[in-house]
Amino acid sequence: MRAKPNGTDAVRSSxxxxxxxxxxxxxxxxxxxxxxxxxxxxxxxELRPLTVPASVDAxxxxxxxxxxxxxxxxxxxxxxxxxxxxxxxxxxxxFQENPDNDKRSWIVIVGDDVVGRVIVDIPAEEGSQVxxxxxxLLERVQGRGIGSELLGxxxxxxxxxxxxxxxxxxxxxxxxxxxxxxxxxxxxxxxxIPLDRPARYYRRHGHTLEQVDRKSILEIEPSLSTVTAMQAxxxxxxxxxxxxxxxxxxxxxxxxxxAWAKSRMSTDAPAAGLEVDEEVWDLxxxxxxxxxxxxxxxxxxxxxxxxxxSGHVVAFNELCSGADPTATSQQMDTLxxxxxxxxxxxQLIKCAGILRWREIAPQSPRIITWNAEENRPMLSINExxxxxxxxxxxxxxxxLG
Numbered sequence: 001m002r003a004k005p006n007g008t009d010a011v012r013s014s015x016x017x018x019x020x021x022x023x024x025x026x027x028x029x030x031x032x033x034x035x036x037x038x039x040x041x042x043x044x045x046e047l048r049p050l051t052v053p054a055s056v057d058a059x060x061x062x063x064x065x066x067x068x069x070x071x072x073x074x075x076x077x078x079x080x081x082x083x084x085x086x087x088x089x090x091x092x093x094x095f096q097e098n099p100d101n102d103k104r105s106w107i108v109i110v111g112d113d114v115v116g117r118v119i120v121d122i123p124a125e126e127g128s129q130v131x132x133x134x135x136x137l138l139e140r141v142q143g144r145g146i147g148s149e150l151l152g153x154x155x156x157x158x159x160x161x162x163x164x165x166x167x168x169x170x171x172x173x174x175x176x177x178x179x180x181x182x183x184x185x186x187x188x189x190x191x192x193i194p195l196d197r198p199a200r201y202y203r204r205h206g207h208t209l210e211q212v213d214r215k216s217i218l219e220i221e222p223s224l225s226t227v228t229a230m231q232a233x234x235x236x237x238x239x240x241x242x243x244x245x246x247x248x249x250x251x252x253x254x255x256x257x258x259a260w261a262k263s264r265m266s267t268d269a270p271a272a273g274l275e276v277d278e279e280v281w282d283l284x285x286x287x288x289x290x291x292x293x294x295x296x297x298x299x300x301x302x303x304x305x306x307x308x309x310s311g312h313v314v315a316f317n318e319l320c321s322g323a324d325p326t327a328t329s330q331q332m333d334t335l336x337x338x339x340x341x342x343x344x345x346x347q348l349i350k351c352a353g354i355l356r357w358r359e360i361a362p363q364s365p366r367i368i369t370w371n372a373e374e375n376r377p378m379l380s381i382n383e384x385x386x387x388x389x390x391x392x393x394x395x396x397x398x399x400l401g
Contacts, residue, residue, distance in 0.1 A: 043110065043144035047118065047153065050105035052095045056088045064088060064095070066114040067107050074116070074136045078171055079391065083217070083328040083368050090323065093292040100124050100285055104157055108137065108146065115141045118150050120157045125277035130165045131158035142197075151205055159400060165275045166398040168207070170198040171215070171391050184394075186212040188272045191373030193394045202396045211272035211372055211395035214379065216387035217328075218367045220358060223386035230384060231351035234344040241305045241314070241345060243352050247360070248300045249290045257312035258304065259286040265333050270372040274395055293320070301360060303353035305336070305345040314340040317349040319357045322364065329361055331369035334378065347381045354385070 053061040068088040075084045095105065101123055108116035116137035123130065133154045135147055158166055172193035175181045182195040191212025193199060202209070250258050263281040281289075293300050298321050305315035318332040331353075336345045354367070370393065371378050 042146050042149050043141070045146050046109040047106050047150065048109060050107055056092055063107055064092065067117050070114050070116060070138065071136065074138060077139050078173065085323050085327065087323050090296040090298060093295040098288065100288065108150070110141050118153060120154055122161045122163065123277050125279060128277045129163055130167055130275045130277060131161060131163040133166055133168050147201065148205065155400060164400050166400065167274055168396050170202070170394050170396065172196050172199060172394055173391060184209055186272070186373065188374045191392060193392050199394060205398070207396040207398040209394050210274050210397045213370050213372050213393035213395060214389055215368065215370050215391040215393060216382055217390045218385060218387045220354065220364065220366060223354070224358065227351045227354050227385055230347055231355065234348035234351060237344040238305070238348050240308050241343060242308060243348060244304045244306050245352065245356055246302055248293055248302070250286065250302065254304065254313050255283055255286060258316065259283060261313050261316055261335060261337060262286065262333070264337055265335050268335060268338055270375050272372070272374070272395065274397055299360060301353060301357055303349045303356065305349050307340065315345040315349050317353045319353050319367065321361055325361065325363045327364060329357065329364045329367045331367050346378060350381055350385065
């Protein structure tokens with residue numbers, strides 16, 4: 001399934017697994033992984049390890065380019081838009097070797113066509129038991145048993161890496177109005193999804209729904225007057241804090257406290273019953289993170305709240321450019337450290353970020369973001385700003401026997 005939302009015999013995987021969208025880290029599949037050809041109980045297909053080239057112009061870049069094309073086509077089929085489209089140049093740095101995460105990647109071939117992809121992410125955190133995964137297939141090859149068979153590859157890969165927990169995210173599009181549908185509720189008590197094809201796939205293969213995320217869209221231009229007023233309101237409550245903004249790389253004076261704040265995304269964000277490793281972000285890891293976006297040619301705006309007394313970053317929001325200047329922008333991580341909540345800092349940095357983003361990326365019409373349904377403080381801010389729900393994401397988990 002897919003790294004955000006899905007609607008297929010494949011499941012779009014988690015923001016942790018995909019491309020830059022969820023800030024994921026990635027590595028090519030090892031060269032020793034053989035191609036697999038299946039022709040017996042399922043429709044004929046080939047599973048081939050993804051070659052990650054040195055550049056998009058390299059002689060061996062064809063499979064990588066095809067992978068990006070099929071990724072974009074699958075996301076278009078699921079969401080009926082290009083809001084999550086990316087270029088090969090943007091994605092390549094996120095697929096190259098990274099000591100923080102081992103990414104195994106394959107392409108799925110039917111006939112002469114690349115029709116899908118498989119990704120397994122193995123985090124490098126000490127003691128980690130989790131693997132994040134994606135299986136994505138074009139609609140025209142779904143229902144042939146390919147997705148079910150590929151899950152065996154995912155599970156074998158995770159087991160060989162010593163992992164006992166699989167986690168994956170899928171978009172569950174709302175059915176057409178009037179269509180009868182059973183719904184599944186998250187065990188958190190917040191959010192439901194339709195019991196659709198991807199949900200049945202997960203349940204059939206032993207996964208449980210742990211959390212529902214909301215994907216929201218903001219049309220920037222109509223929101224600006226509201227955002228301006230909400231920023232002014234938040235400032236009244238934020239005595240003792242100041243707003244600082246920069247595009248990557250992070251200024252030297254904030255690098256240490258910003259790296260610490262990034263590490264807190266793994267401990268302070270709502271995780272429901274999911275297995276989440278506590279990440280360690282030192283200056284070297286921060287530098288690797290920055291390099292991926294800079295090499296991809298993307299602009300990332302960080303809006304931070306700095307605690308005046310300590311000079312430390314205690315809240316931050318990230319906005320990232322899309323495939324071109326007119327594309328949808330993406331809001332990545334947003335966090336207010338627990339000990340600094342209650343000062344409207346989330347509202348302040350979100351609003352300040354949107355207003356600055358309008359100057360940096362004036363042609364980008366909208367912003368896309370994701371939040372856990374139980375994260376009511378952030379959702380309340382988003383709703384007041386003007387973000388509207390666009391889809392719901394199921395977060396799924398399986399404990400391997």
